[in-house]
Amino acid sequence: MTPEDRFPGPEHPDSGPRHQPDLDVLPYGTYYEPEPAAEYAGGGYEAETYSGYGGARYLEQHWPAAGPDHGHTVHAPTGHDGHDGHQSDDPPTIELGPPLAEPGLPYHPYPAPGPGEPPGPLYVVGDVHGYLDELRAELRHQGIIDADGHWSAGRARIWFLGDFTDRGPDGIGVIDLVMQLAAEAAAAGGYCRALMGNHELLFLGAAKYGDEAVQSTAGTASFLAAWRLNGGQQSDLERLEAHHISWLSRLPAIALEDGHLLLHSDTTAYLEYGESIAEVNDAVHDLLADEGVDEWWDCFRRFTKRFAFRGDAGPMAVRELLDAYGGVRVVHGHSPIPYLTGAVHADDGMPPHVPGPYVYADDLAVAMDGGVTMEGRLLVARLPV
Template sequence: MGAAAEQDAPLYVVGDVHGHLEELKAALRARDLIDEDAHWSGGRSRLWFLGDFTDRGPDGIGVVELAMSLARESAEAGGSTRMLLGNHEILLLGVFRFGDHPVPVAGGSTTFREIWLRNGGMQSDLERFTDEQADWLAGQPVAAVVDGHLLIHSDSNAYLEYGDTIEEVDGTVADILREPDPLSWWDLFRNLTRRGAFMGEVGPYAAADLLSELGGRRIVHGHTPIPYQTGEDPSTITGPRVYADGQAVNLDGGIYLGGPCLVARLPLTAPEPGVLPSALEETQGREYDLGDLAADAGDE
């Protein structure tokens, strides 16, 4: 399929799913991307997941299995299904590869397993996780530019620590995930837990800096639930949040908090929400329990 044909094909992006398989299926059906039996029905459409398939919800491995099957089925129909690695995929892979290997935190140490359990790890997911699924996840990128949208998982500039271009960032991360070095994996997980870079007065400048380095005209991310940014009741979230002077779009509806599974067609056509008071634009990093590591990991 040529570049022009790809530009013409509809582009959809999915926010954090966190194991909520049935909600994901319903959201994809509402966009006519899958049928009642959860098979691809989107034709030439392009579908991107922004990461965080697992943890905090009942069937993370079911989400992985669905994404893998849709990747095959959509390609056969002339479309595509892709995903970005989120920090929860990196953590799950770390548990799968290294288990109880010690990793450093301020004042001591912990393990991949302990941090995973603290942050919504589901033993049923780990028991069902296969080598094939692990290899597939480890082969996914962490960033992409599609139709002028810079797709990333975390609302963070930490990606620039791994390269100055999309190709360098994805290549560096791929190298880390090929090496049996638990400390490199741990640092990658910690860096991709960072959040809130595009909030507040300096947020638009941080967003512009990331776009100037990696490309694209607008950042599209997940990771930080919209209710954490706005103070809204999760049940009232109905769509993505545009902020940072229109340079950033948040697709994490806070599904594990009671919010929706957001599937948006890009470019967005809905009006952009107004700028919120700065007091509401403070994110506390409360989603992740890293013990004494929080400040060191850059969560806040």
């Protein structure tokens, strides 16, 4: 029995045709990453990715037996030094409770369980990229929302790993739903929280700085140009309101839950912003609040890196993050599983095969971006995987 037989994806409405996206790109060229640190040199960053799903085990081996939740080879392009040349990541902010839709209102921290009461189950959601119908269908399939789209998971906890917007048809609708569920979950004794993805930083930068020039390693560029190049939807920009900006700009970059280090991106760039989770979130929050366009751009550039956990040196990179920030396993979005594994599209035109979360890097990393933008899957998973 295959994992997809055990955990079938939901039947959901189609949000429209999906173009075959490239990985995130910067305008007027691609970002050239510096050489890896000496301890990683020759250690596998430049190694070919695994073909198909060999080298990692899937849901069937890792999913809790009691939980009801849960090779078409085209290698991803690489940059000058073996890293992927088109990359993406997340620049966020402070640790917070569930943000509310109304600006200025206090948020309510997750209530501690009573004596002898265990915390609710923990879920994570991969990159959504504006596919609101698919998100609703998968949340409904997992029992997290009811038929009317309202929180129905009691004390359950759920983290969105970032990238709500761009490429898909309704990024603002996705943000509105997550904000709604954050308030409803808090009222039920659970919580719904989110990390900021690189596309949130890009979206905020496009709204704040527009065509203002920034100096990039790929030449003069702007946030607006990069946002459009990476699937920015004009309808989202037109519907963006002050309370969306306030909510997005407060999202954390990194979090730790039940031993799971939650990140948007598979990069070690977080280490450049602090030695603890609080330092990283405060540093990015301060940058977004006070710094100028070039500092924003540099943050976006750093958090567009990817694939640090792949190859022979991948486990070492994961352990560096775990040693700094705690936890026993990293859970991330950002890099679509079909790109991580090298299985993108077959010659017969079939969509990529994504049975579920991808466990790799000596079982130290779990990838959650199911490639919804390329007709893969929008993944919602219960941890531990």
